[in-house]
Amino acid sequence: MESQKALNPPKGECRQCWYHAHASREAHKGLGPREDCPACVDHMVNGHGNMIVKG
Ligand SMILES: [Zn+2]
Ligand SMILES: [Zn+2]
Structure with a gap:
């Protein structure tokens, strides 16, 4: 399902x-x-902070 992936x-x-x-x-x-x-603009300009998924 698309939302699951999202x-x-x-x-x-x-x-x-x-x-x-x-x-x-x-x-x-x-x-x-x-x-x-x-x-989206905020992340493009300031980076993704701690929202990167960690392995
Ligand atoms: Zn957006
Ligand atoms: Zn981001």
Whole structure:
């Protein structure tokens, strides 16, 4: 199931970015088509913090 995949990132991936990539419609609902996602931008600019899945 797509949402299962979205919620279970493989190790080395960022949970938030993985979720936003694989459940994009869900993660980005409320944003306009040309609007940047603040969460995605934050990770792009500031990095992924402690949200990387550890092995
Ligand atoms: Zn991230
Ligand atoms: Zn996003």
